[in-house]
Amino acid sequence: MNAPRPKVRIATTSLAGCFGCHMSFLDIDEHLFELVELVEFDRSPLTDIKHCGPCDIGLIEGGVCNAENVHVLREFRRNCKTLIAVGACAINGGLPAQRNHLDLEACLREVYVSRDGLGEGGVPNDPELPLLLDKVRPIHELVRIDYFIPGCPPSGEAIWKFLTDLIAGRTPRLSYPMMHFD
Amino acid sequence: MTAELETAEGREKLRKVAIDPVSRVEGHGRVTLLIDDDDQVREARLHIVEFRGFEVFIQGRPYWEVPVMVQRLCGICPVSHHLAASKALDRVVGAVPPSHTATQLRRLMHYGQILQSHALHFFHLSSPDMLFGFEAEVGKRNIVGVAEAYPDVARQGVLLRKFGQEVIRATAGKRIHGTGAVPGGMNRHLSMVDRDALRADADQMVAWSQAAVELVKRLHRADPDLYDVFGVFRSGLASLVRCDGAMDLYDGVLRFRDGDGRIIRDQVPDQDYHQVLQEDVKSWSYMKFPYLIERGPELGWYKVGPLARVQNCDFIPSPLAEAERREFIDHGKGDVVHAPLAYHWARMIEMLHAAEVIRDLLDDPACTGGELMAQGSRGHEGVGIIEAPRGTLIHHYQVGDDDLVTMCNLIVSTTHNNQAMNTAVREVAKRYLSGRKLTEGLLNHIEVAIRAFDPCLSCATHALGQMPLVVELTGADGEVIDRVVRD
Ligand code: SF4
Numbered sequence: 001m002n003a004p005r006p007k008v009r010i011a012t013t014s015l016a017g018c019f020g021c022h023m024s025f026l027d028i029d030e031h032l033f034e035l036v037e038l039v040e041f042d043r044s045p046l047t048d049i050k051h052c053g054p055c056d057i058g059l060i061e062g063g064v065c066n067a068e069n070v071h072v073l074r075e076f077r078r079n080c081k082t083l084i085a086v087g088a089c090a091i092n093g094g095l096p097a098q099r100n101h102l103d104l105e106a107c108l109r110e111v112y113v114s115r116d117g118l119g120e121g122g123v124p125n126d127p128e129l130p131l132l133l134d135k136v137r138p139i140h141e142l143v144r145i146d147y148f149i150p151g152c153p154p155s156g157e158a159i160w161k162f163l164t165d166l167i168a169g170r171t172p173r174l175s176y177p178m179m180h181f182d
Numbered sequence: 183m184t185a186e187l188e189t190a191e192g193r194e195k196l197r198k199v200a201i202d203p204v205s206r207v208e209g210h211g212r213v214t215l216l217i218d219d220d221d222q223v224r225e226a227r228l229h230i231v232e233f234r235g236f237e238v239f240i241q242g243r244p245y246w247e248v249p250v251m252v253q254r255l256c257g258i259c260p261v262s263h264h265l266a267a268s269k270a271l272d273r274v275v276g277a278v279p280p281s282h283t284a285t286q287l288r289r290l291m292h293y294g295q296i297l298q299s300h301a302l303h304f305f306h307l308s309s310p311d312m313l314f315g316f317e318a319e320v321g322k323r324n325i326v327g328v329a330e331a332y333p334d335v336a337r338q339g340v341l342l343r344k345f346g347q348e349v350i351r352a353t354a355g356k357r358i359h360g361t362g363a364v365p366g367g368m369n370r371h372l373s374m375v376d377r378d379a380l381r382a383d384a385d386q387m388v389a390w391s392q393a394a395v396e397l398v399k400r401l402h403r404a405d406p407d408l409y410d411v412f413g414v415f416r417s418g419l420a421s422l423v424r425c426d427g428a429m430d431l432y433d434g435v436l437r438f439r440d441g442d443g444r445i446i447r448d449q450v451p452d453q454d455y456h457q458v459l460q461e462d463v464k465s466w467s468y469m470k471f472p473y474l475i476e477r478g479p480e481l482g483w484y485k486v487g488p489l490a491r492v493q494n495c496d497f498i499p500s501p502l503a504e505a506e507r508r509e510f511i512d513h514g515k516g517d518v519v520h521a522p523l524a525y526h527w528a529r530m531i532e533m534l535h536a537a538e539v540i541r542d543l544l545d546d547p548a549c550t551g552g553e554l555m556a557q558g559s560r561g562h563e564g565v566g567i568i569e570a571p572r573g574t575l576i577h578h579y580q581v582g583d584d585d586l587v588t589m590c591n592l593i594v595s596t597t598h599n600n601q602a603m604n605t606a607v608r609e610v611a612k613r614y615l616s617g618r619k620l621t622e623g624l625l626n627h628i629e630v631a632i633r634a635f636d637p638c639l640s641c642a643t644h645a646l647g648q649m650p651l652v653v654e655l656t657g658a659d660g661e662v663i664d665r666v667v668r669d
Contacts, residue, residue: 014210017257018253018254018255018256018257018260019256019257019258020253020254020256020257020258020260020358020359021257022257023257023258023302023357023358024257024357024358026302026306026343027344027347027357027358029340029341029343029344030337030340030341030344032325032329032340033329033336033337033340036326036329036330040326041324041326045205045206045207046206046306046307046324046325047205047206047320047321047323047324048205048206048320048323048324048626048629049205049320049321050202050203050205068210094254095251095254096254098239099238099239102238102239107238110238111237111238112463112470115591116456116591117456117459117460117461117591118460118461118462118463118470119460119461119462119473119479120462120463120479121462121463122463122465123463124463124464124465124466124467124468125465126229126465126466126467128212128214128227128229128466129229129466129467129468152254152359153257153358153359155357156357182356182359
């Protein structure tokens with residue numbers, strides 16, 4: 001009799017992303033029930049664990065757009081043995097990085113001060129609002145990343161294949177049709 | 183009312199407790215509580231801490247890119263943005279109305295979206311609180327815990343969501359961020375193969391949705407002191423309704439009711455939203471606060487989403503959901519049901535409605551054949567309003583002669599609920615937290631109230647924020663790669 005294998009611990013987070021990559025993760029559908037036999041979740045939008053503890057795998061959605069993203073990303077790198085960039089936003093900033101060519105001050109004024117349909121306006125400014133970076137950054141500019149899964153989002157199938165490879169100790173491989181960039 | 187808990191006096195002297203991040207919701211939010219020496223909560227705020235640049239960077243893009251771009255606002259309800267933008271831009275290309283086939287296909291896509299999002303919200307995100315209790319062990323309070331303790335419930339939830347996602351795939355080409363709708367119509371029909379496969383499962387989905395309504399009703403009946411009272415406050419209601427007053431989640435006119443259920447505005451055409459609505463900004467949140475202009479910011483705010491819609495319409499145009507709506511209305515005994523936890527009940531009624539609508543649309547030959555595109559004379563402005571899973575979603579664009587977008591204004595569902603969510607947080611803080619030693623379980627009460635609204639904090643934060651200090655960003659190798667100074 002083999003002793004039951006200890007479960008693999010997985011943490012996930014969304015930085016400057018749209019949660020589409022997390023939704024695609026849930027698109028593994030019924031495989032979810034197989035997955036929970038193999039893994040347990042640490043910090044994730046699906047659990048109430050607010051800070052990441054020691055984990056085997058970390059999945060990151062979204063690029064880095066503010067100071068809080070930086071803290072969370074570093075927390076994940078410190079705690080996760082294998083860190084994976086999931087989707088276009090994590091890999092290269094994605095659509096939110098479209099703001100990189102704009103001047104923040106001017107945008108703020110436009111949205112919060114000068115736009116039609118505003119009653120009381122004013123640019124939000126409060127210690128509770130995390131400091132913004134003037135550019136949205138891919139996560140590999142801040143910490144070392146072990147794997148990148150492309151797509152916006154990668155399909156549930158691709159995420160499933162990748163994770164099952166990794167959990168089984170194989171080098172993860174995605175077949176050509178599973179690799180897409182839209 | 184708990185408006186006094188918005189800003190405390192002598193804030194410096196109070197102790198701060200933060201819930202950060204708010205979990206099992208979509209997007210990035212944080213709650214701060216300021217507490218005095220007697221453990222009384224003196225201030226409670228839900229801050230939306232993320233910023234996006236969508237409204238600004240869409241300006242200058244060609245209009246035909248917009249329905250695809252805006253989906254990236256939200257990966258849970260991308261279809262809502264996709265369709266609201268397409269509806270707005272139908273006006274720019276002169277496709278008013280779009281063809282019958284395009285409308286039916288978009289409806290199918292949209293109700294698929296409602297079904298998957300409602301299933302996700304109820305089963306994957308909120309059911310752990312209701313099935314295990316608000317103060318259950320943290321490690322168990324998630325979908326994995328539900329799968330272990332209630333395997334059938336979890337399984338039906340996962341398969342309902344899957345079905346909704348498959349409806350989207352069949353109409354948009356991809357489950358998340360597809361490309362089905364275009365300004366002027368749709369780019370594909372539903373294939374016969376997909377139609378048959380979906381139709382084969384549709385009756386089962388109706389049955390499981392009915393079971394989900396039953397489950398929520400059971401929970402309500404088992405503990406009315408909690409479900410009818412938790413976080414309750416009075417506010418107006420707002421949503422689209424069909425011209426004849428029926429529930430319609432894809433198209434219609436705006437209707438507003440006051441907190442006692444009286445209609446105060448009706449039949450407002452979507453193109454005129456800006457004549458009735460205005461938004462305020464508060465310094466401590468990136469999310470704005472909309473209200474009905476004629477009632478002003480103090481009285482004019484309202485709830486949107488399932489709880490508002492089920493009570494704002496005159497009837498639901500599908501039989502099983504309509505029967506459930508009547509039972510829901512009866513539960514209010516002549517008054518409007520305002521309890522935040524009743525959102526879940528209303529949400530499941532809508533999921534049942536969506537399942538019925540999908541089943542019927544799959545039988546409609548307009549989905550598998552017919553004209554996809556319509557044309558007309560070119561315009562320069564359009565508003566598209568849709569009832570997204572979380573509530574009324576407004577997209578407004580102006581487009582120049584060169585086809586580039588010159589103005590983009592978005593009011594997303596969760597923004598409409600901003601004041602309501604903050605009020606719910608304050609009600610719960612006052613009633614359940616004030617004067618007590620704060621435990622993790624007590625703090626979860628606040629999150630339970632927020633979750634009831636099914637907030638999508640990610641797409642609510644499309645505006646840009648400010649950098650009041652210095653940020654230095656060092657790369658993996660320790661080198662400074664970015665340094666920002668603002669004051
Ligand atoms: S890669 Fe695409 S799906 Fe993933 S977070 Fe970014 S926009 Fe959303």
